[in-house]
Amino acid sequence: AALVDITWFTDSMGAGRLLEIETRHRLQSVFSAGASSAAIPTYACQRRTTLNNHNKVLTDALKILAENAEYYESVGRYLAFTRVSSILKSLPYAVTSVDSLRGFPGLGEHCRKVIEEILEDGVCQEVESVTQSQRYQTLTLFTSIFGVGVKTAEKWYKEQHQTLADLRASQIRFTKEQQVGLQYYEDLTTPVTRAEADMIRKTVEEAVYRYLPGAVITLAGGFRRGKETGHDVDFLITHPEEGKEKGLVTKVIQHMASQVGLRHSDTTHHQAIMSCSSVVRALASQKCRKQETSKFDHFERCFTIVKLNQELGAGGQGAGHRPEDKHWKAVRVDLVIVPISQFAYALLGWTGSQVSKMLCNFPHLHSQNEYFSAAAEEEIFAHLELDYIAPWERNA
Numbered sequence: 001a002a003l004v005d006i007t008w009f010t011d012s013m014g015a016g017r018l019l020e021i022e023t024r025h026r027l028q029s030v031f032s033a034g035a036s037s038a039a040i041p042t043y044a045c046q047r048r049t050t051l052n053n054h055n056k057v058l059t060d061a062l063k064i065l066a067e068n069a070e071y072y073e074s075v076g077r078y079l080a081f082t083r084v085s086s087i088l089k090s091l092p093y094a095v096t097s098v099d100s101l102r103g104f105p106g107l108g109e110h111c112r113k114v115i116e117e118i119l120e121d122g123v124c125q126e127v128e129s130v131t132q133s134q135r136y137q138t139l140t141l142f143t144s145i146f147g148v149g150v151k152t153a154e155k156w157y158k159e160q161h162q163t164l165a166d167l168r169a170s171q172i173r174f175t176k177e178q179q180v181g182l183q184y185y186e187d188l189t190t191p192v193t194r195a196e197a198d199m200i201r202k203t204v205e206e207a208v209y210r211y212l213p214g215a216v217i218t219l220a221g222g223f224r225r226g227k228e229t230g231h232d233v234d235f236l237i238t239h240p241e242e243g244k245e246k247g248l249v250t251k252v253i254q255h256m257a258s259q260v261g262l263r264h265s266d267t268t269h270h271q272a273i274m275s276c277s278s279v280v281r282a283l284a285s286q287k288c289r290k291q292e293t294s295k296f297d298h299f300e301r302c303f304t305i306v307k308l309n310q311e312l313g314a315g316g317q318g319a320g321h322r323p324e325d326k327h328w329k330a331v332r333v334d335l336v337i338v339p340i341s342q343f344a345y346a347l348l349g350w351t352g353s354q355v356s357k358m359l360c361n362f363p364h365l366h367s368q369n370e371y372f373s374a375a376a377e378e379e380i381f382a383h384l385e386l387d388y389i390a391p392w393e394r395n396a
C-alpha cells in the first residue's frame with residue numbers, strides 16, 4: 001500500500017532515489033498507520049483537497065522548506081514537509097493550535113515546530129532565513145527557467161552565477177530548451193489564464209480535426225481541477241476508434257508550426273513554436289520507473305511552446321516587459337496522444353495533481369504491463385476499492 005504515496009515523488013526527485021524513498025516511506029507508513037487520526041485518510045489520493053486552502057500561510061512556509069530540502073537533495077526532509085503540507089491543504093478548517101494536530105499522520109518534530117512558530121509569531125525564523133539566503137534565491141530563479149532542473153541550477157550557482165543577466169552573458173552551452181527558456185523567460189513565468197487556454201484550445205482543435213475529424217480533445221492539468229491559471233496548458237487527444245490516433249502528434253505539430261505566421265523580418269522569434277519532446281519532464285517519468293510503469297508514461301506526446309496572439313494587449317500585466325511590437329505571448333502547451341483504451345488512466349494522470357497521478361501506477365491496476373480496462377476515472381477508483389475523488393478535489 002505504501003506504493004500509493006511513493007510514485008508521486010519520483011518525478012520531482014529524480015530516478016536514482018526511488019528505492020531510498022520507497023524504503024523510508026514504507027517505514028513512515030508503518031509508523032503513521034498506528035497514530036493517524038480517523039478523520040484524515042492516510043492515503044493522499046483519498047483526501048478531498050479543493051482549491052480552498054484554509055492553511056495557506058502554513059503550506060506556503062512548508063513549501064519553501066520543501067524546496068530548500070530539494071535544493072540540498074535531502075529526500076527525507078522534502079518528503080516530510082510535502083506530506084504535511086498536502087494534508088494541511090485538505091483540512092476544511094484553519095489550524096489554530098498545534099495541540100489540535102495530535103494524531104496528524106506523519107507530523108514530525110520539525111514540522112510541528114515550524115507550524116507552532118507561525119501560529120504564535122506569524123513567521124518562522126527558519127523560513128525567513130531560507131528565503132533570504134542567496135542559495136535559495138538563486139536556485140529558485142534558475143529552476144524557474146524552462147529546461148533547468150535542480151542539478152543544473154546548482155552547478156551554475158557554484159560557478160558564481162546569480163542572475164539571468166549573468167547566465168545570458170556567460171559562456172554556458174545551453175540546451176535547446178534552456179535557450180528557449182531564457183529567451184521567453186518573462187512570458188513563460190507569467191501565469192497562463194483560462195481565457196488563454198481556451199484560445200490555445202481552438203488552435204489545437206483546428207490542427208487536430210484537420211487530420212482526425214472524430215478526435216476528442218480534453219483540457220487536463222490544473223485547469224481541469226478548477227484552477228484559474230497555470231504554468232502551462234495540458235491537452236489529451238484521443239479517438240473513439242483505437243489506433244486512429246497513431247502518428248497524430250507529428251502532423252499536428254507541423255501544421256501548428258506552419259500556421260504561426262511569422263513576419264519575414266522576424267528572425268529572432270523563429271522558434272516561437274518548437275517541439276521539445278526531449279524535455280526533462282518526459283525523461284524523468286520514463287527513466288525512473290522502467291519496470292513498474294507503465295504504458296501510461298509512454299504515450300506519444302509533445303511539449304511545445306506556442307505563440308499566442310494577444311491583440312489589444314490582453315492580459316494587462318507586465319506591460320513594461322514587452323517590446324511594443326510584440327503582440328503575442330509564448331505559452332507552454334503539452335499535447336498527449338492517447339489510445340482510447342488507456343484514456344481513463346491518462347486523464348487521471350494528466351489531471352494531476354501529482355498526488356493523484358500516483359493511482360495510475362498502483363500495482364493492482366496492471367499485471368505484466370496489461371492494464372485493467374477502465375472506461376472512466378470512476379472505474380479506476382472502484383477497482384482499487386477507493387472512494388471516487390472528483391477532479392476539483394485533487395488539489396493536494
Ligand code: DCT
Pocket residue numbers: 011220221222223227229230231232233234281282284285349350351352353354357
Ligand atoms: N505529470 C506527469 N508526469 C510529469 C509531470 C506531470 O504525468 N513528469 C502529470 C501530473 C500533473 C499533470 O501531468 C499536469 O502537469 P503540470 O502541468 O506540471 O501540473 P499542473 O497541475 O497542470 O500545474 P499548472 O497548473 O501550473 O500547469
Ligand code: MG
Pocket residue numbers: 221222223230231232233234
Ligand atoms: Mg499544467
